[in-house]
Amino acid sequence: MYQGTSPTSTGTSAQAVRRAALVAALDVVDGGPEERFERITRIAREAFGVSGSFLNIAGAEVLTIKSQQSDAVYGPTIPLEDTFCGRTLDQLGPVVVPDARADARYADMPMVVEDPNVRFYAGVPLRVGEDHVKVGTLCLVDPQPRTLDDDDVALLEELGVWAERELATGADEDRLRGVLAGLQPLPVAVPGYRLGGMSVPHGVVSGDLHEWHLSGTALHLTIADVMGKGMAAGLLAATIRGALLARPDEDPERVVAALDEQVAPDLGRAESFSTMFTGRLDPASGQLDFVDAGHGLVLQMRADGAERTLLSSDLPIGLHPAGLSRSTGSLVLEPGDVLVLVSDGALELWDSTLTSLSRLGALWRQEPDIDAFLARVRARALEHDPGDDLTVVVLARD
Template identity: 40%
Template sequence: MLEPRTDAQEDARLEALAAVGVLGTPPEERFDRITRLAQNLLDAPMSYLNMVDRDSLVVKSPQPEPGPAPRYPYGTAFCEYTVHGEGLFEVPDARHDPRFSETPAVTHFGVGSYAGVPLRVPGGLAVGTLCVMHPDARSLSAEERSRLEALGRWAEGELREGLEEPVDAAGAASQSRDLPSLHAGAVDATALALPFGEVSGDLYGWSGDGEAIVATLGDVMGKGPRAGAVAEALRTLLHPEAGGAGESPDEALRRASREIAPRLDDLGGFVTLFHARIDTRTGVVEFADAGHGLTLHLSEAGATTRLASHDMPLGLQDDEHGWAVQRVQLERGDILLSVTDGMLDAYDSTLASLDRIAEELRAEPAVPAFLDSMTARIAIARVDDDVTILAITFS
């Protein structure tokens, strides 16, 4: 078994872990969407994002969700080897591995195999892990290893958010409210943009003609001018002054991903994105979701459906693989509502926040009035992130 480390490097690692600020905090959708995707993409019943401190392992985001995040004593977890290793750590057959065969994960929880990647913050210090486990003995394929490593980079980006320097701004409450809108055929689109600082890393946009419009909502990892510059460049790529409405969502994301890649490499980031083409006459919506997962279809009849996918953000997904295009039919009175994850922070930061947002929209279906109430909620909650909302109605 590993023994707790006491050297100077471990002290530095623990200081970095404390600086990230996620120990002892409630569940957050920004991490849960990563572990859900790992569970699905890697066909793993169990997926976890864990923090490793000096004495124990703390589960920050578990799939399936067991309730409050537990702690496990040091010396009983696979992830300790991962966090102190160099890269992806895999245990193909835990029951016959002398390091783990008698640990609770194997004897009590029935884990047969494990694979995890360390999560590093700037400076290269590993503060946690992203891992998957399976009851059977098995090894990841080369493609699965690549996916797990890409998901790990996504998780590292989210952890870096906790290390961002405070923005010199009074917050969303002091920002002027921006309510641009578009009317085309039977479609009305309205946006609310509340940057936390002077420049937002969120983006929204629309373009097209009377027969079809293209609408986008996205979130560039990071805050401040560099993230804002990437957001503006991506908006221009996805919504050129002429044309664009005839391009499928997948084609648009492939093209934009290729062209924005140098900027994302320089930023060391990625972009979660919802990108849709809407027929303004029929209400047919074709969309691609690049790791966003925060878009709702609210039907006039009363049903609420979350539009999601198993695709990853721009900057993490291979352009050659592309993004799956899905379709949804809007009927008269239906609303598409997409938010960036800063909006969730006005509630409890989990996916359940989307349900509460939907309830508030149904209680106040006039979009401008609903956005007024969201502005007030953001101010009261003192949300310390960019918030953008895109509402599309079909009437």
């Protein structure tokens, strides 16, 4: 039986972004009570003889009570911070608190010292998806102290598995695709430049991401490729994007250092890693300062017809040794120059080598309009399935 550890926060902002994206895709928060969940909480209350049983869905900052069996009605939403269930999300397994008033970790919580005066709590985190993201809890509460034996905990966990399977049935593919598509960058206007991109998932969702935004006049531009495909890679990509957006003004070196510290552990637990190219452009001078974390799939085409591929000397995020500084680089986009950034799915459009970048460059020279160019890349992908997520971004200086 797991008694819990010292309370921690309800997770980093990146974890919250990933959880919120999946919760939105599950499409269970709105719509009121559903019998498929009411049945579970009803059985839980009767089986354990407690005053209340709850199935909660955790967003970034709010806990939604999806189903409750109790004499008093709560919610439908409460702040996630400083709740038993918020803390349960930080634990690996079941959390059992026999007497919250006698436990210094929980004694000062509002729901202990105030209504509903909880003394006993037991909860299990609910996980969904290939990456087993914790999206909520199934929990029991009572105003009287009590304990659970190993068989009781096992029963609570089985009820939790039932709840997880019911949640998973709500993962409608079209909605999931729409939610994660909403994580794509919004158009920005950079005088003297044209910017556009696309991401085509191999399955329902993509493990690639591309992101751009303005900070003052500077343009921040990123492309990343998480190892693998499917929902797990997509959720890890959403985690990276959330961490990027949390640092909108920082230079590339500091951004990647922060990701090495914050996101690399998530990637390690998922036995994955992510390559990334991220840079900051000064539009006036055309200078782009960048860090390339094992990506190496950036083509610079000059107005005079010359081209070069920017190669990386650093390891991807999740594989780079902790504490080791990363290499930085810079380039200048002169008038008429173009930068094409791709994920490795683009290489599979031809011969799986860097020669494919030159083939993309040739497509651009034939069709130097971003929308038309991207349409031709999509057409190529239909003819020659890359078998991988495909992302292409173009930055052109007029």
